[in-house]
Amino acid sequence: MKLNHLTDETLLDDTLKLVERERNIGGQILWHLKEIDRRKLFVELKCSSLFDYCVRILKYSEGQASRRVSGTRLLKDLPGIAGKIENGSLNLTQLNQANFFFRDEKISSPEKKAEILKKIENRSTRETERILHEHRKEAVSRNVFLVVKEETKKKLEKVRDLKAHTCPDNDSLITKMCDEVTKIWDPTLIKRMSHGSTEGRFIPKMIEAQVWSRDRGVCTKCQGTYALELDHIKPFAVGGKSTVENLRLLCRACNQRQRVTYFQNTIPDKNAFQLKRPDG
Secondary structure, eight states: OOOTTSOHHHHHHHHHHHHHHHHHHHHHHHHHHHHHHHHTGGGGGTOSSHHHHHHHTSOOOHHHHHHHHHHHHHHHHOTTHHHHHHHTSSOHHHHHHHHHHHHHTTOOOHHHHHHHHHHTTTOOHHHHHHHHHHTOSSOOOOOOOOOOOHHHHHHHHHHHHHTTTTOOSHHHHHHHHHHHHHHHHOGGGOOSOOOOOSSSSSOOHHHHHHHHHHTTTSOTTTOOOTTEEEEESSOGGGTOOOOSTTEEEEEHHHHHHHHHHHHHHHOSOGGGOOOOOTTO
């Protein structure tokens, strides 16, 4: 499917409509799974459970199956959540988080469940996690699984051995490592800074630190913090300088979007414009 002929407005509008249809279908799927579970129809297909049916017959991944089974379980006590899924105020990931929370906290009352779900409506996954954590009777540790190469694993074990006296567990070790790396990588904490020229593409550390400090370490477009990059407001390719005034922080996605829109809006004939290669 080729969509490059669509205008920006049409592309965004069509995508919104498709997502609305997807949410509507998602709610209907939960109702069907609920009825399949009530009749135990998965047994007829030699499946041991609804989860097994979702993975083997419906071809969901284990994560997708888990989220849908959680939604189905909650639908039995709270049929109103189907509408919440369809209007986007709740999603399957949140329901999965909530279902595990209810299980751990031994919450069986539909009224109590509805009360908690109300508090996580229109929240992100991370916000939902925080809210549920605040409602736990006892603090619990989160299990986080990292997939790393064998070589990386050996390096982590070496660091663990070196810091065994002060960092007896993985949590304290990783905390220590993050603190130490932040001192090296955070531009606002770098003490030795070179001034350098603002004419070249290379951005002096002093300039970089000032931009990071001014923009408070967040993307100036979306306020995100992931994969931040220094962006030339007036692109370097058309004469922009590496000055504090001509630089800003953008996340990678906003930076890429800005690059597309800048040249679309400022260059009438894009075929007549060619960026100069570094070698001239």
